[in-house]
Amino acid sequence: MSGRILVRGATLPGGERADLLVEGGVIAEIGGIADAPGAHVIDADGLIALPGLVDLHTHLREPGYEQSETVLTGTQAAAAGGYTAVFAMANTFPVADTAGVVEQEQRLGRTAGYATVQPIGAVTVGLEGEQLAELGAMARSQANVRVFSDDGFCVADPQLMRRALEYVKAFDGVIAQHAQEPRLTVGAQMNEGALSGELGLAGWPAVAEESIIARDVLLAEHVGSRLHVCHLSTAGSVEVVRWAKARGIDVTAEVTPHHLLLTEELVATYDARYKVNPPLRRAEDVQALRAALADGTIDIVATDHAPHPVEAKECEWDAAANGMVGLESALSVVHQAMVETGLLDWAGVARVMSETPARIGRLAGHGTALAAGAPAEVTLYDPSAAGEFDVARLAGRSANSPYLGRRLPGRVVATLHSGYATVLDGVVRDAHEVAGLAASASNGGARG
Numbered sequence: 006m007s008g009r010i011l012v013r014g015a016t017l018p019g020g021e022r023a024d025l026l027v028e029g030g031v032i033a034e035i036g037g038i039a040d041a042p043g044a045h046v047i048d049a050d051g052l053i054a055l056p057g058l059v060d061l062h063t064h065l066r067e068p069g070y071e072q073s074e075t076v077l078t079g080t081q082a083a084a085a086g087g088y089t090a091v092f093a094m095a096n097t098f099p100v101a102d103t104a105g106v107v108e109q110e111q112r113l114g115r116t117a118g119y120a121t122v123q124p125i126g127a128v129t130v131g132l133e134g135e136q137l138a139e140l141g142a143m144a145r146s147q148a149n150v151r152v153f154s155d156d157g158f159c160v161a162d163p164q165l166m167r168r169a170l171e172y173v174k175a176f177d178g179v180i181a182q183h184a185q186e187p188r189l190t191v192g193a194q195m196n197e198g199a200l201s202g203e204l205g206l207a208g209w210p211a212v213a214e215e216s217i218i219a220r221d222v223l224l225a226e227h228v229g230s231r232l233h234v235c236h237l238s239t240a241g242s243v244e245v246v247r248w249a250k251a252r253g254i255d256v257t258a259e260v261t262p263h264h265l266l267l268t269e270e271l272v273a274t275y276d277a278r279y280k281v282n283p284p285l286r287r288a289e290d291v292q293a294l295r296a297a298l299a300d301g302t303i304d305i306v307a308t309d310h311a312p313h314p315v316e317a318k319e320c321e322w323d324a325a326a327n328g329m330v331g332l333e334s335a336l337s338v339v340h341q342a343m344v345e346t347g348l349l350d351w352a353g354v355a356r357v358m359s360e361t362p363a364r365i366g367r368l369a370g371h372g373t374a375l376a377a378g379a380p381a382e383v384t385l386y387d388p389s390a391a392g393e394f395d396v397a398r399l400a401g402r403s404a405n406s407p408y409l410g411r412r413l414p415g416r417v418v419a420t421l422h423s424g425y426a427t428v429l430d431g432v433v434r435d436a437h438e439v440a441g442l443a444a445s446a447s448n449g450g451a452r453g
């Protein structure tokens with residue numbers, strides 16, 4: 006395939022039809038393009054073109070947990086789902102709490118070539134919640150870290166949280182908090198409510214999330230810093246964030262696709278694919294989260310892609326790991342939960358899944374509107390495809406998807422990253438081929 010790609014007849018997020026010529030890593034031309042000699046042509050009739058999706062919350066598991074996922078397989082999953090950049094969470098082993106680990110993570114992503122891997126640094130050493138990690142060293146490293154999170158754990162100590170918020174101001178960083186008061190969730194297995202009582206499972210009360218968010222927005226206000234709240238899951242959390250934004254506090258928030266679609270009743274199946282942290286909540290919470298994403302109270306969708314091997318999921322509920330894979334299904338879930346319901350249009354999807362996540366994470370070269378001169382990071386999505394979400398749609402190493410066997414609309418047909426295709430005709434391209442394209446793109450000449 007040559008170094009030029011002509012996307013013919015795509016529908017842009019705003020609804021207008023256009024051809025896109027991709028060349029030299031950028032969108033060279035957009036509009037009606039008569040001819041592009043030698044270009045590989047992608048017939049995009051009926052397809053929506055979105056700026057390449059950006060995930061602010063991905064668990065890539067490497068180093069340390071390669072039986073679940075690697076940077077290569079996780080970014081293949083990302084590409085399959087239309088993502089061109091992922092922010093890699095710090096709960097690896099070793100933990101991403103030093104410049105060395107974050108730089109290594111980023112290098113692995115560059116070599117694989119499927120997506121930009123932007124590391125997230127841990128807030129505390131070893132995610133242990135006791136001592137601040139070397140935030141400045143990670144920020145100044147080649148990985149240029151701007152997002153810091155102990156995700157998987159809450160930064161529970163208010164004094165440490167205050168210090169972290171103060172520290173990152175110097176380099177325009179943000180603390181992404183996993184809001185979970187640990188003392189209120191000891192042994193928690195599912196949402197706390199009537200159903201947890203019936204099933205006899207220890208409950209995870211909404212207040213454990215809401216009380217930390219309330220504390221943290223006040224801390225962010227007090228020190229004049231930027232706070233991001235991970236995976237909002239309750240109606241009460243939405244109210245707290247709405248209050249904080251109205252007060253002018255610099256807070257952003259994310260919701261996962263699964264919290265926009267699935268509810269706690271699924272726990273009654275005891276199928277551990279539905280076990281996740283924070284847990285699936287009530288239908289009222291889902292409705293509140295959808296409304297908040299639609300009205301901008303919640304800024305973005307982030308997947309919390311959390312791969313786990315079969316043995317961690319095919320076991321008793323209590324013993325099973327928390328987490329679900331989400332990169333490959335996210336766009337279809339958002340389509341179903343937000344677009345089919347009339348709550349968001351495609352421009353809104355571009356905003357919450359690409360533009361705003363890139364902005365919150367201060368990631369250059371992503372999340373830019375499709376225009377001449379913009380980086381060639383593009384997702385082509387067929388909204389009319391229909392059918393069951395099956396295992397063939399999963400491209401990562403783990404298959405703990407809650408959507409297997411479920412009807413989900415749409416399908417990613419092609420993903421273009423750095424000016425070359427990582428997915429074509431709905432198929433993730435071969436790893437050697439993509440690594441070669443990445444190497445040649447970084448030498449200045451993207452090839453097909």
Ligand SMILES: NC(=O)N[C@@H](CC(=O)O)C(=O)O
Binds near residue numbers: 282312328
């Ligand atoms: N979201 C999850 O259910 N799991 C996350 C960590 C966590 O937040 O518990 C994981 O790393 O597996």
